[in-house]
Each structure stands twice: as structure tokens, then as C-alpha cells.
Amino acid sequence: MKIAIIGTRGIPNNYGGFEQCAEYLALGLVKKGFEVIVYNSHNHAYQEKQWNGIQIEHCYDPENKLGTAGQFIYDLNCILNVRRQNCDIILQLGYTSSSIWNWLMPKKAIITTNMDGLEWKRTKYSQRVKRFLEFAESLAVKYSDHLISDSIGIKKYLENKYGAVSTYIAYGANLFQNNEDIVLKRYSLIPFNYDMLIARLEPENSIEIILDGVVKSYTTRPFLIIGNHNTKYGNYLKLKYSKHKQIQFLGSLYDIEILNNLRYYSNIYFHGHTVGGTNPSLLEAMASNSLICAHNNDFNRGILGEDALYFTNDADVAKHLINTKYEDCSFQSMLAKNRKKITDLYDWNIIVDQYIEHFSSIVNK
Structure with missing residues (x-):
């Protein structure tokens, strides 16, 4: 099975939660024999085409020049690239700046989207931005073949608002034991x-x-x-x-x-x-x-x-x-x-297995 992961700034992680999820998930999938592509910003510190058996695709990202608008261009470039990759599944982490382009996703691939949190409720955004984010959320629900919720609260929200079924898969963590003061x-x-x-x-x-x-x-x-x-x-x-x-x-x-x-x-x-x-x-x-x-x-x-x-x-x-x-x-x-x-x-091995179970079930469908 060939899986592409889009929607992050890339791996190895040097930014945040979805990047960390992409890193641990991609590593776990490769160890289980999956072929994995992760999309990286061309500005990412890691510039090689492979990382621990994971294929890295660098796409042009003008966020450093254009600000938030650059994220939309970066996501478009990732989607245009993934159209050429002949993937079985495209895992989309988040939807904020990508869902307006989801109609361009390759038709043969199965699109499954991790819906993240309730982005449009964040207080840092203006009312205009909040309305757009709520619209982007609805597009992600519309154009995705399957949805993933990282909490039971998000799962219930998607059911109540859109009547949408989603698979609950949390983030992961590894028990820390190598403490050194x-x-x-x-x-x-x-x-x-x-x-x-x-x-x-x-x-x-x-x-x-x-x-x-x-x-x-x-x-x-x-x-x-x-x-x-x-x-x-x-x-x-x-x-x-x-x-x-x-x-x-x-x-x-x-x-x-x-x-x-x-x-x-x-x-x-x-x-x-x-x-x-x-x-x-x-x-x-x-x-x-x-x-x-x-x-x-x-x-x-x-x-x-x-x-x-x-x-x-x-x-x-x-x-x-x-x-x-x-x-x-x-x-x-x-x-x-x-x-x-x-x-x-929440052990990462458990989370990776849950993603594999999800991928297997949607491919079989």
C-alpha cells in the first residue's frame, strides 16, 4: 500500500503537533512495510529526498514571503504533486488551507482527513476568518472519502453538525524513562x-x-x-x-x-x-x-x-x-x-496499528 501524508510543514518535526504525528506515523508505517511519502515545505531544514526509508517530496512554499496566503499555495503545490504519485491513500492532516483545493485530489486515491480541532472557534481569529474556517471545515467533510477524529468530542461534533461518521484515532506518545537532571x-x-x-x-x-x-x-x-x-x-x-x-x-x-x-x-x-x-x-x-x-x-x-x-x-x-x-x-x-x-x-505503536486498521478497512471498502 502506498500512502501520502500531506498538510504539514514536513518531517523531521521542528514545528508542532501534526508534524510530530506525521513523523511518528510515517516511521511506524515504513517499519510495517508500507510505502510512504511525506510532503515537506521547500523551506524545511531537512533537504534530502529520503529520511529513514520515507520518501520526502519538497514543494514550493512562499509562506515566508506571503504569510498565511503562502500556505494555500503550498497546499496547492502538494496536491498537484500527489496527483502524479499513484497513491492508494492520501492522509490529509488538517484542512485549513487545503480543503479549497480538495476537488483537485486524484480520483483514484482514497482521501482520509484528520479533522484536527475546532479551528473556527480559536479566539485569535477575526469573525471573517472564523467564517472562512468553518466553510473550509465543511469542504473537508464534503470532499473527503473518510474522516478521522483525534478526540471523542470532535467525533460527536462532526456527527451532530454534519451527520458525518468518523474514525476515532488519538495522537500518540511514548513513555519517557531516560530522565537525566x-x-x-x-x-x-x-x-x-x-x-x-x-x-x-x-x-x-x-x-x-x-x-x-x-x-x-x-x-x-x-x-x-x-x-x-x-x-x-x-x-x-x-x-x-x-x-x-x-x-x-x-x-x-x-x-x-x-x-x-x-x-x-x-x-x-x-x-x-x-x-x-x-x-x-x-x-x-x-x-x-x-x-x-x-x-x-x-x-x-x-x-x-x-x-x-x-x-x-x-x-x-x-x-x-x-x-x-x-x-x-x-x-x-x-x-x-x-x-x-x-x-x-496512546502508545505510538498502538496509534500506528489503529491507522493501519483504518487504512486497510477503507481500501477493502
């Missing part, structure tokens, strides 16, 4: 004496609520923010909290070993995402034995259940920062249950 020395950190978050610095990820809580708590422990802060919103946050030296903006980090060690040795790991399905960084925090304090919503509760702390406002954040110590034995059961969820439900 040598990573902490690089950042002058003491084990379990700092708190952190990893996220894109966007309003719907509750960054400001969390940092307001840090200020309100009067704690002096370092608070690490990992994510690209060289944006309009990032600059706003840096200016607002510039007088609070415990708040440290570390920028983007993609080395999974460094990230896992920082998560492993944190006191509290905050997860503020309010929109979307199963978030990769949340699963990785669970896999890294982190004590998680998550925004209280159905998406996060669907993954964590009762095995986390929750917040809805900055007062909740402050309360947890003041009263919570990772080494408190009352939290150990929560940590163990989250690790078990990773091994039983």
Missing part, C-alpha cells in the same frame, strides 16, 4: 522547584490567565514558558510580565529529550489549551510523569479524567502554585494512572 543544569534549574507550560503563545491556550496566576501567587519559583514568543502576542506577554523575573520565556524547543526532561522535573506542568482534540503536548506531559494542572474543559477532562488538577481562572492557578508540591505522596496515584493511559491507549 543534567538538562536542568543548562537552565540553572533545581528538580521539582520550577513550574512550566509548553504551548503556542495564543489566547486560547490560557497563557495570560496562567501567568496572571503566577503573579497573584507571589511564588518565586522559576516559571518556564516554552513556545515561540517572537510574535505580536508573545511580545505583548513579555512586556506585560517584564517586571516578574521568575517568568522566563525560553522560546521554541523541539528536542524531545530536553522537553521530556524539563517536564519530568517540573513541580506543576500547566496545560491551558481550550480548543481542539487530543493535544500532543498533553500526552507527552502524561508520559513524562508530570503533575498536570489543566484548563477545565471537556477536551482535557476526556483525556485526564480525575488524574489532574484543574483551573478556570487566575485565582485557581495561584491556589495550585501556593499549595501544590510534586513530591506530595497524594499525587503519586494520579501520575501512575496517567502513565498507564499512555501504555494502554
Whole structure:
């Protein structure tokens, strides 16, 4: 079976969740004997045509010159290229800038789309952009042969809004075990004496609520923010909290070993995402034995259940920062249950097998 993966900036991952999904999934599929093509931006740091047995197709991507409009051109170029590849299945990760071109997809290939989160609900977008994203979502449903939901919440949403059947397949994570506190020395950190978050610095990820809580708590422990802060919103946050030296903006980090060690040795790991399905960084925090304090919503509760702390406002954040110590034995059961969820439900080998089962079933149909 020949499978193409489109809709990401490419692999190896140095950007975000869908890129990570593409990387782990492609590696797993190749190991199981599948022929796999992954589409990369021509600006991607990796410029070779093969990576660990995966065929890499580089397509022209003018996003660095045109901004968001460049994403639409890049997706069009990927679709025009995949028309020549004679694939059995095209796995489309997301739909934001590709669904308007889906009518150009090759007719002989089966199109299955991972529908991501509810993009049109993100607060960073204007009403005009939100209307377009909702339209793009409807196009993805219309032109895809099959749909994948990465959370039960998204699956129910697609059923209720479009009457569309989708296959539930979550993101994956690997249980982290190679913890080394040598990573902490690089950042002058003491084990379990700092708190952190990893996220894109966007309003719907509750960054400001969390940092307001840090200020309100009067704690002096370092608070690490990992994510690209060289944006309009990032600059706003840096200016607002510039007088609070415990708040440290570390920028983007993609080395999974460094990230896992920082998560492993944190006191509290905050997860503020309010929109979307199963978030990769949340699963990785669970896999890294982190004590998680998550925004209280159905998406996060669907993954964590009762095995986390929750917040809805900055007062909740402050309360947890003041009263919570990772080494408190009352939290150990929560940590163990989250690790078990990773091994039983979200291990990448399990997720890859679920994708293979999905691909086999739709080809047989």
C-alpha cells in the first residue's frame, strides 16, 4: 500500500503537533512495510529526498514571503504533486488551507482527513476568518472519502453538525524513562522547584490567565514558558510580565529529550489549551510523569479524567502554585494512572496499528 501524508510543514518535526504525528506515523508505517511519502515545505531544514526509508517530496512554499496566503499555495503545490504519485491513500492532516483545493485530489486515491480541532472557534481569529474556517471545515467533510477524529468530542461534533461518521484515532506518545537532571543544569534549574507550560503563545491556550496566576501567587519559583514568543502576542506577554523575573520565556524547543526532561522535573506542568482534540503536548506531559494542572474543559477532562488538577481562572492557578508540591505522596496515584493511559491507549505503536486498521478497512471498502 502506498500512502501520502500531506498538510504539514514536513518531517523531521521542528514545528508542532501534526508534524510530530506525521513523523511518528510515517516511521511506524515504513517499519510495517508500507510505502510512504511525506510532503515537506521547500523551506524545511531537512533537504534530502529520503529520511529513514520515507520518501520526502519538497514543494514550493512562499509562506515566508506571503504569510498565511503562502500556505494555500503550498497546499496547492502538494496536491498537484500527489496527483502524479499513484497513491492508494492520501492522509490529509488538517484542512485549513487545503480543503479549497480538495476537488483537485486524484480520483483514484482514497482521501482520509484528520479533522484536527475546532479551528473556527480559536479566539485569535477575526469573525471573517472564523467564517472562512468553518466553510473550509465543511469542504473537508464534503470532499473527503473518510474522516478521522483525534478526540471523542470532535467525533460527536462532526456527527451532530454534519451527520458525518468518523474514525476515532488519538495522537500518540511514548513513555519517557531516560530522565537525566543534567538538562536542568543548562537552565540553572533545581528538580521539582520550577513550574512550566509548553504551548503556542495564543489566547486560547490560557497563557495570560496562567501567568496572571503566577503573579497573584507571589511564588518565586522559576516559571518556564516554552513556545515561540517572537510574535505580536508573545511580545505583548513579555512586556506585560517584564517586571516578574521568575517568568522566563525560553522560546521554541523541539528536542524531545530536553522537553521530556524539563517536564519530568517540573513541580506543576500547566496545560491551558481550550480548543481542539487530543493535544500532543498533553500526552507527552502524561508520559513524562508530570503533575498536570489543566484548563477545565471537556477536551482535557476526556483525556485526564480525575488524574489532574484543574483551573478556570487566575485565582485557581495561584491556589495550585501556593499549595501544590510534586513530591506530595497524594499525587503519586494520579501520575501512575496517567502513565498507564499512555501504555494502554496512546502508545505510538498502538496509534500506528489503529491507522493501519483504518487504512486497510477503507481500501477493502
